[in-house]
Amino acid sequence: MMGMRRLLAALLLLASFAAPALAVQPDEVLADPVLESRARAISAELRCMVCQNQSIDDSDAPLAKDLRLIVRERLKAGDSDGQVMDFMVARYGEFVLLRPVMSWRNALLWAAPVLVLALGALAAVFGLKRRRAVAPQSLSADEEARFKKLLAEGEGTLPEGR
Numbered sequence: 001m002m003g004m005r006r007l008l009a010a011l012l013l014l015a016s017f018a019a020p021a022l023a024v025q026p027d028e029v030l031a032d033p034v035l036e037s038r039a040r041a042i043s044a045e046l047r048c049m050v051c052q053n054q055s056i057d058d059s060d061a062p063l064a065k066d067l068r069l070i071v072r073e074r075l076k077a078g079d080s081d082g083q084v085m086d087f088m089v090a091r092y093g094e095f096v097l098l099r100p101v102m103s104w105r106n107a108l109l110w111a112a113p114v115l116v117l118a119l120g121a122l123a124a125v126f127g128l129k130r131r132r133a134v135a136p137q138s139l140s141a142d143e144e145a146r147f148k149k150l151l152a153e154g155e156g157t158l159p160e161g162r
Contacts (some may be wrong), residue, residue, distance in 0.1 A: 039072050042084055047098045
């Protein structure tokens with residue numbers, strides 16, 4: 001029983017080290033806690049273009065730091081959260097959003113692979129049907145006579161090497 005408690009304590013200690021470390025430097029933190037909390041919330045929604053799978057709040061990349069500073073400058077200038085997000089999207093495109101806005105363009109982007117596969121499957125099905133539908137053509141009288149002549153001439157002789 002005592003060994004199980006030690007194991008559990010060791011696992012909890014390891015789990016505490018596995019928590020994501022925020023990359024925000026002390027010199028970036030705003031003096032106003034309300035503005036800082038808004039900056040952190042916005043930074044958690046923006047993608048680091050270097051890391052691509054991290055928010056700028058979690059990334060140590062220099063670009064992420066620059067983006068965090070821009071967010072804080074815009075908030076200090078009086079922009080709303082929505083205005084800051086709109087500014088970042090206007091400047092860097094929708095890719096900067098960790099959770100992109102649902103639009104027809106995005107839906108088409110996600111549906112395109114499925115549509116391509118469906119069109120390919122249809123093309124394969126119709127191609128197979130067409131191949132089966134083509135009946136073998138019979139030889140004309142001249143072609144049949146020529147074929148019989150070639151068979152008669154070549155009968156009994158094999159090409160060399162066989």
